Amino acid sequence: FSQGGIMSASVGLTSPASVAGFAILSGRILPEIEPLVPADVGAHGLRALVIHGRRDGKLPHALAERSDARLTHFGVSHELRSYDADHELTPAMADDFATWLGQTLRLE
Secondary structure (H helix, E strand, O other): OOHHHHHHHHHHHHOHHHOOEEEEEOOOOOHHHHHHOOOOHHHHOOEEEEEEEOOOOOOOHHHHHHHHHHHHHHOOEEEEEEEOOOOOOOHHHHHHHHHHHHHHOOOO
C-alpha cells in the first residue's frame, strides 16, 4: 500500500524476469526509474494492477492515471481500478487485490 506499491512497481518494472506481476495500491510509478526499465519489459508476461481512490488526498488519482499511461507505454498488461475512497485500503480494494493476486499466481 502507498510506498509499498511504489517499491513493487520499481522492482517489477526494472526486473521483470524476476516477478510474475506487481500491484500499486494507492501508489505510483516513480519517474526516476523509467531510464532503468528494460526496452522489452512488455515481452516478459508481466502483469500489473493499479488500485486507487478517486478522493485520495495524499497521492491524487491523477498519479494512478499516469501509472496507467506509463504501463500502456511500456506494453505491460495491466488493469486500473478506481474506487470512491481516500488514501486508504477499503474492503473492496483488498478483495479485488486478493482475487487478482490469486489469478496472477494461478492459485484460483
